[in-house]
Amino acid sequence: MKVTAPRSVVVLEGIVSTYKTTQAGRRQAMAYHVPGDVPDLQSLHLKVLDNSISAVGLCRVGFVQHDAIRHSMRAHPRLEAVFWRSTLIDAALVREWMLNVGRREAYARMAHLLCELITRLQVIGLSSDYTCLLPMTQPELADALGITPVHVNRTLRDLKAAGLITLRSRRLTVHDWEGPKAAAEFDPIYLHLGSDEAE
């Protein structure tokens, strides 16, 4: 029964993923975290760790002591709602992935993941013209999509063949945004990017 250290991770560069594994060792990614995210902010209130974190490709992370977070929340009470909201958005991303894994076939699933990444990276200035760096290997994509690495390969091949994407040496471009978006049924509402705070 692992217990979290009294600190959380902050992603500074690169992409980090949270995941869980079955006892048989099969791995399922829960979400990707981009620079600025705190993948395990939940550990502030849940002492027992129920998922793991790993780097996807090279990345740089920082650590924040929980005490420091608590202190700043006491100093600025509105911060608590901000952090809380952040964990709620994380949960919303996981739910969308769940729909993806449970009810879309591999082709749409992959398209959806790529649309999400492009959109999120664009927001933080790491993507423009529907192009970004895709640091993850095919086995890592497989863990995010709930399929096998071999099938990831075939799915990417199909997406390329359909002209929806280009992917060469870690460089992803999504062509004709509306096409992939439709294939993926991608609707960014679940990312809660707008300033749609309640009240």
Place this chain on the structure above:
Amino acid sequence: MKVTAPRSVVVLEGIVSTYKTTQAGRRQAMAYHVPGDVPDLQSLHLKVLDNSISAVGLCRVGFVQHDAIRHSMRAHPRLEAVFWRSTLIDAALVREWMLNVGRREAYARMAHLLCELITRLQVIGLSSDYTCLLPMTQPELADALGITPVHVNRTLRDLKAAGLITLRSRRLTVHDWEGPKAAAEFDPIYLHLGSDEAE
């Protein structure tokens, strides 16, 4: 773009599920909520609704105005952490379902869902001797497991044939807890039932 009403649901009796649907109409349940749960507490901080709620069988629910929740949090500051933690546990349940749907085959998936239900209902006194009421129909189970209703039927048949469960007229019994638990790789750690609050 749906916007939530300024209130949340409280489950009083029965089971409620949160779910999302693809544009093609395929439905994936995110979690089940038992009496005492607040399935959409997240709407306190996320104005835009990204999932839906529906009753699973007959149930009784109440509503709480967000203003009332905010008021009580101001009156009792420790409440904020309690509610926040509650949303974090909800997220943990969704993550476990994600692992279930993405990386376990139907048989283990079903066993896992049943183990979770029995465990959670036991905690609130709605199950004893590994027996409980199972209000959901097979199509509803299918939505929770990411499979088809037909396959739910076959999977239940197999579980019965293996002697792991009995299910007749909405009454579920899990025999020999260790067997199903092993088949499902069920480890209740993710339910955060202990008083494992951080700090």
Place this chain on the structure above:
DNA sequence: CGAATACTTGATTACCTTCAATACGCGTGG
């Protein structure tokens, strides 16, 4: 009591997995 929904089972199909073998890319060292 009739219609609608849920359950059950068989036959066929399809998506994805598994197994296997080969090719590619890239950093290292001869």
Place this chain on the structure above:
DNA sequence: CCACGCGTATTGAAGGTAATCAAGTATTCG
């Protein structure tokens, strides 16, 4: 500079789990 080695990517063939199609039975509900 090129050979080597390792991780990653690619492709083929065969197999399996679950989906789809279909038809009949049982239950529930109005």
